[in-house]
Amino acid sequence: MAHFDPNARPFSHKWMNERLAVDTLQKVLSTEYWIPKNINFLWAMGMILAATFGILLISGIFLLMYYIPDTKQAFDSVNYTVMSEVGYGWLWRHMHGVAASVVFLIIYIHMFTGIYYGSYKKGREMIWLSGMLLFVTFSAEAFSGYMLPWGQMSYWAGMVITNLFSLGSLDFQGLVEWIRGDYVPGQAFLNRFFMLHVLLMPLIIMALIVLHFGTLRIPHVNNQDGEEIDFDAEAQKWKAGLRKESKVIPFNPVFLSKDVFVMSIYFIIYFYLVFYHFEFAMDPVNFDPANPLKTPPHIYPEWYFLWSYEILRPFPKDPGLVAFGFAQVIFFLLPFLDRSPNVAPASRRKPFRCWFWILLVDMIVLTIMGKVPPVGVYTTIGTVAAWVFILLWVTLPIVTKLEKPVRRSK
């Protein structure tokens, strides 16, 4: 039975401590949550993602107050009411649109940082898997949000992506119609994607963010050298005042101060984009109202979906779908396909180093080819890049098996 001091002043430190254990909470969550000292600015991407998600949430709340999920009114509620009538409505919309695009850039940087430093191995598998789940839910969130302005690109992206669920020659038209609630994307479709975007997906994302943070607790954050650190011993050193000698730092305020600095640089760039260069995140095609009788001459997904879209495109219908499905799940398997015992930066893992850079460049090529029209040489490059992507993953177990144990410098 806990002890409650009857004389403690309500809401005083002691009073709160007895009821909520605020001191313990603060220690566990911030001042004695230990992070390795040997890190660089790439370790700030997680906090940047959390902050960007916060921006999406807040700007989304304001947009939600004026958005009308009705096929006849949605377009004007966004493009007229929000953009010209609502005080600062334009600011929320541009912040939301730009953040939705930029968040994927940061996700990809975060992912490739993890791949480069081997932060998915030896106890950190769940960090990777929960992160991949976040990637998938963010993708669903982005796609459902893209439907809402009900412009030409919303409508036709909705048409094309839901058609994927007919699963090629299996021709599951029933499933497609079930997802749409109609024969084509219509009112039912808009309403359910609105629900997904503003309620179900954000709920799942928030739960997954908590899980993702939770998965860090036991294996701890990785460091630049992949060194295994005895966190308890190092924490003792820090507490004894050996700031220089200890290999760890507390999350608050030491790690946080660096995070906030990196984040502030990111926000300078972000707000520059919001005010002066938002076009890249708001495709012109979507400023034409949805027209079920006319497909725009060029349709393409937002940039962050392009690489997987391009894996679908060069193949015939059924193999294309298989390749697309492969691209969607293969990243989940990374911790299990990597057979090397080394947790080290890719620069010290010989064959894997090449594998990493080829993968990165290949995905960029796929991304660019996914946007340009599939004609002539672009088709060839796209097909080759898609095959390279598949082969890279097939050969990953072999590449990592060949790897020699990395010798530690210290």
Added chain:
Amino acid sequence: MSDRRDFFGKALGAFAGLGALGALYAAKRTWDPLPSVKAAGFTTVDLSKAEPNVLYTEMWRGKPIFILKVAKDDKAYSDKRLINVGGDKFFIAIGLCTHLGCIPAYFPDKHKFICACHGGQFDAAGEVLKSPPPSPLVIPPFKVDGKKVVLGEAGPEYKKLQEAGVVA
């Protein structure tokens, strides 16, 4: 060094607070009524065909507006709250009981408004005859324009009523 945030941390925190205030200002502006809502806040009513002792109800800013041409034999005919429009005396008020906002009904034979919710009564000039309503029916800002009345705009007649203390 303690684990409390140092001076630099506090300075940064204070500056972040300033930014939050800026964001709050933008948020406040987002909640403001839209320009189109405000523009709809003016209603012109033509009173030339009004019959005496017949209640007309108009809509202004989403609220019912009572318009009553007061008959010469009405006890309230000389009330200072009545408005002279082209030689006739009109009672114009927001048709919501000042007690809790129900709409009182007009009884032409009794020359009074009776609120069904809690039994409040008003005369043909909107003065309280029977509580609970604490104050007379509220006169909206208006401007007389010949035989017409523009609701939502404060004209000289409205300002005179304000000076006389009849309306706030």
Added chain:
Amino acid sequence: MKDLKKLGIVVFFTLLVYIGVEPYAHSVMHKHVEGHNFKYPDLKPIAAKGNPETGKALAAACMGCHSIKSQGVPAPMDPVSASGAYGVNPPDLSLIGALLDEKYLAHFLKDPVHTAIVAHKFKDRAYPMPPMATDDQSAADLVAYFKSIAPKEVKPKEAYEFACGRCHEMRYAKWTQIGEVPKTKKNIQTGADLAKLKFNEKLAEYKGNMVKYLGKLPPDLSIIVRARSEEFLETFVEDPQSQLPGTGMPRVGLSKEGYEKVFAYLEEVGDPSKPKREKVGPIVLLYMVVFAFLAYLWYKHQWKDLH
């Protein structure tokens, strides 16, 4: 220093993706059309010097179909009947001298179908606008007359209404092909707004006539500045066929200044937040720079004795 190298790598790949999916991909998707700065090089210069007085006498023939409101000449028909007769309502001529290119106008008066580049739409029917000038001299006289009555300053909105507004709706500015949407009031008892219903009926009739004439309804231009690039709009207005071969949109013949007026209005309606962005943007960026500076001080202070 190591951090900077890593930052360089991140920035390099980010820019590579950006350049690939934005400027590069769009240059592949959209063909480049060379603009001519509204000089209309395909039209020969007209040497004849016009006389506004002679032109005024010639212009009497225009008034059978056109109004010149600034000169007190009313329209012979209301817009809906005019659309029934001609397909679209003929324009008022008050601003024609201020907004159209002189050379274009002279050629248009001599040979409307080819100057407006609409011959492909009028193979087996007559273009409602007949040639009004038989030679360079009379064309130059008419142009001189229209120039003489042109106001010094044209508002962007007037330019839009003259150049685009008889075919293109702009619902975010409450503009329809037959004028502004009237401010009407509902009947409180029935909830019906008869004046609006009548207006909409007229509008529907006008649009019907226009579809018969043009083949389809021209798009609403409310946010066309966000749906098309500036470059596209400029070259398209200068010569619609260059961007959309076969389109029913005529070459309007705006002068450079005339187009700038029209564009200013398209931007005012389609991108109303531009002045606000320009006002708020520097404040927010300055705030973030100061914030980053303070954050840097804090970071340096926290990390000063760690290595």
